[in-house]
Amino acid sequence: MSLKEDNRHEFKLISPASKDPLIFMVTPENQIRVGSEIVEVIKIACTIFTELSAVLDRSQPLQTVDVSNFDELQKLIATFNKASKTIAKLWKGATKPMPGINEGGVFERIWYRVYSRAVKNPQALNTFSSETYGETSFHRMQTILEQLQPTKNDVLVDLGSGIGQLVIHAAAVTPMKRCVGIEIADLPNEYAKKVQEEFRLLMSWLGQKANAFDLEQGDFLDKKFRQLIVEEATILIINNVAFRPELDDRIQRELLMDLEDGIRIVTTKAYGKVGRSSIISERSMKNIASILDVEQLDSCEDSASWTSKPVPYYLHTVNSSRIEQFYEKLKSSKSPNASCSSRPWSSPSKESTLTKNSDPSDEAWMPPTPSKTRRKAKKKAKKQKCTSSSSSRELPTIETKFKFYRPLSPVKEATPVPQEPSEQPPPQEPSEPQQPPLQEPSEPQQEPKNRPSRSSRPSKNRPSRSSRPLVAH
Numbered sequence: 001m002s003l004k005e006d007n008r009h010e011f012k013l014i015s016p017a018s019k020d021p022l023i024f025m026v027t028p029e030n031q032i033r034v035g036s037e038i039v040e041v042i043k044i045a046c047t048i049f050t051e052l053s054a055v056l057d058r059s060q061p062l063q064t065v066d067v068s069n070f071d072e073l074q075k076l077i078a079t080f081n082k083a084s085k086t087i088a089k090l091w092k093g094a095t096k097p098m099p100g101i102n103e104g105g106v107f108e109r110i111w112y113r114v115y116s117r118a119v120k121n122p123q124a125l126n127t128f129s130s131e132t133y134g135e136t137s138f139h140r141m142q143t144i145l146e147q148l149q150p151t152k153n154d155v156l157v158d159l160g161s162g163i164g165q166l167v168i169h170a171a172a173v174t175p176m177k178r179c180v181g182i183e184i185a186d187l188p189n190e191y192a193k194k195v196q197e198e199f200r201l202l203m204s205w206l207g208q209k210a211n212a213f214d215l216e217q218g219d220f221l222d223k224k225f226r227q228l229i230v231e232e233a234t235i236l237i238i239n240n241v242a243f244r245p246e247l248d249d250r251i252q253r254e255l256l257m258d259l260e261d262g263i264r265i266v267t268t269k270a271y272g273k274v275g276r277s278s279i280i281s282e283r284s285m286k287n288i289a290s291i292l293d294v295e296q297l298d299s300c301e302d303s304a305s306w307t308s309k310p311v312p313y314y315l316h317t318v319n320s321s322r323i324e325q326f327y328e329k330l331k332s333s334k335s336p337n338a339s340c341s342s343r344p345w346s347s348p349s350k351e352s353t354l355t356k357n358s359d360p361s362d363e364a365w366m367p368p369t370p371s372k373t374r375r376k377a378k379k380k381a382k383k384q385k386c387t388s389s390s391s392s393r394e395l396p397t398i399e400t401k402f403k404f405y406r407p408l409s410p411v412k413e414a415t416p417v418p419q420e421p422s423e424q425p426p427p428q429e430p431s432e433p434q435q436p437p438l439q440e441p442s443e444p445q446q447e448p449k450n451r452p453s454r455s456s457r458p459s460k461n462r463p464s465r466s467s468r469p470l471v472a473h
Contacts, residue, residue, distance in 0.1 A: 009070075011077050013041060016049045016084040017207025018092050026073075035067030037113070041202075042080055044109045048206055049091075055083040091207065107173050108138055110202060111165065118194035119163065124187060135162050136239065140303035141169045144266060144313060147297055150176045150235060157233040158182065159251070163191040164215040166237060168199055171213035176235075179213040180228060182220040189217045221250060230258045241268035241311065252288040256318075265316040270294050274314065291323060292316045 007028070012021040022041065026034050039062060046053035046062070056062060059079050066072050119125070125135060144166075150156065152175040158167050161181025171179040183189050192215045203210055220229065229236070240248055252271065265271075272289030274296050297313040304311045 011038065011074075012081070013038065013077065013205075014081040014084040014088070015205045015207070016045055016052060016087040016091065017205070018088040019204050019207060022201070022205055026070075031070065031073075032068055035073050037117070038073065038077065039065060039067060040109065040113055042076070044106065044113070044202075045080075045084075045206065047106050047109070048208075049087055051087055051090075052080065052083050056080065107169070110172075110199075110206075111138060111169065114168075114195055114198045114202060115165070118198045119191050125162070125191070135165060136304055137300075137302050138165075138169070140300045140311075140313070141166050143298055143300045145170060145174055147315070148235060148264065148266070150174045152177055154234045155232050156180070156235045156237065157229055158237040159220045159229070160184075160239055161192070161215060161237075162188045162239075163195050164213075165195070167213050167215060168195065168210070171211045172203070172208075174211070176211055178232075179211065180233075181213075181215045182225060183215070183217060184219050189215075221254060226255075229255055234263055236263065236265045238265060238267045243269075256288050257286075257291075259318045261318050261320055263318045265292075265318075266297070267314050267316065268311055270296075270314040271316055291318055291320045293319045 009026045011024045011026060013024070014021050024034050024038055042052075042056070043062060046056065056076075056079060060072075060076055062076075065076050150170070154174075154176045156167070156170050156176055156179045158164075158179075158181040161167055161183045164181045164183075167179045167181035170176055181192070183192065196215055199210075216225075218225065238251065240251070243251075248269075256265065256271070259265075272292050272294045274294050293316065295315050297315055299310050299312065301310060302308070303313075
């Protein structure tokens with residue numbers, strides 16, 4: 001028998017934990033869908049309260065219920081409510097222990113029921129952008145939490161929490177003190193409010209208590225969240241696979257660089273090399289990879305809603321001891337004990353040792369060692385001595401079209417070669433003046449050893465200045 005048209009019927013499921021009942025409105029259009037939800041809620045209750053399962057199996061097993069048949073659905077609800085009243089009296093004032101995360105898939109059933117009622121259009125969350133790009137799957141979240149093994153002293157903060165499923169998951173199945181999600185986009189926040197409402201309602205009906213959790217709307221880079229992220233959080237979740245480079249850079253500079261040792265960060269894009277410690281130098285001190293130990297978490301199929309391929313997740317642990325070791329090594333290399341001299345050393349004044357770009361308040365500033373100071377003084381004195389000794393024989397600078405240079409050795413002037421006087425040609429009529437043809441420069445010839453001096457040569461045999469050959473210098 002099905003429900004007649006234009007006929008509405010309200011069903012109430014009594015809580016076996018003496019809480020407010022769940023109300024379902026059944027119409028001819030939604031009878032199958034709402035009937036399936038009622039059966040699913042009863043299955044969850046039977047997983048926690050095993051006494052209900054024994055009663056229902058004797059009267060009407062859940063596997064045989066036809067949700068399209070109104071009479072069968074009504075009979076199932078009546079049987080369940082009668083058994084719930086009896087169990088509620090037995091568990092009045094007590095909390096039923098909830099099975100473990102892998103026992104019967106209790107929370108998985110709870111989550112899917114909450115998700116289906118709160119999120120009406122899941123595809124709207126899969127628009128791949130820096131703000132909205134889908135959700136992490138249930139099995140992926142479960143794998144992450146199992147590997148983290150959080151304790152009651154941990155505080156989890158999800159930067160970009162979406163609809164809050166990871167926050168709710170952690171609050172329900174782990175002993176963490178507090179879980180917080182921060183989301184800036186409007187659509188995920190709208191769904192997050194419905195998810196939070198449905199989750200609290202169902203958990204209360206089942207008599208279960210989740211740990212404290214909050215879903216906040218806003219920018220996690222805002223100053224009002226800084227104390228929560230930097231000082232209180234012990235586990236950070238950052239799904240940064242689609243973050244803009246400038247946003248990812250701000251997260252590293254403004255948040256992660258100020259974290260204390262032991263803080264764990266889970267990301268979808270690694271901030272350093274997996275399994276390898278980054279080389280620390282003065283240049284790489286401001287890189288976040290210098291204080292992080294990185295490892296890849298176990299892979300999981302169907303890990304995200306925006307892709308069918310496995311999405312890698314990385315676990316970073318803040319470890320600033322390598323920075324301290326680098327400073328200690330730098331300090332020991334510059335300490336007075338490292339000097340070969342046994343003369344006592346006193347620290348020079350900062351004014352005499354600070355460089356142009358140094359900062360006296362910077363912890364990395366250290367005065368120079370005496371051995372280094374003496375080496376610099378000796379090097380400077382030697383340089384001044386070489387400069388003064390070479391100033392007397394300094395060669396002139398020759399200016400050319402392209403550059404200035406100094407010759408390696410003095411240029412020796414070439415001596416012209418005397419030539420025999422030739423007969424004068426007959427006079428010619430005056431014509432236009434012509435420039436004498438350029439002769440190819442010949443290599444300068446060296447003077448003979450026993451050649452007479454210029455003053456002893458007869459003046460009549462000396463050629464005129466115009467008849468001398470051109471010699472290249």
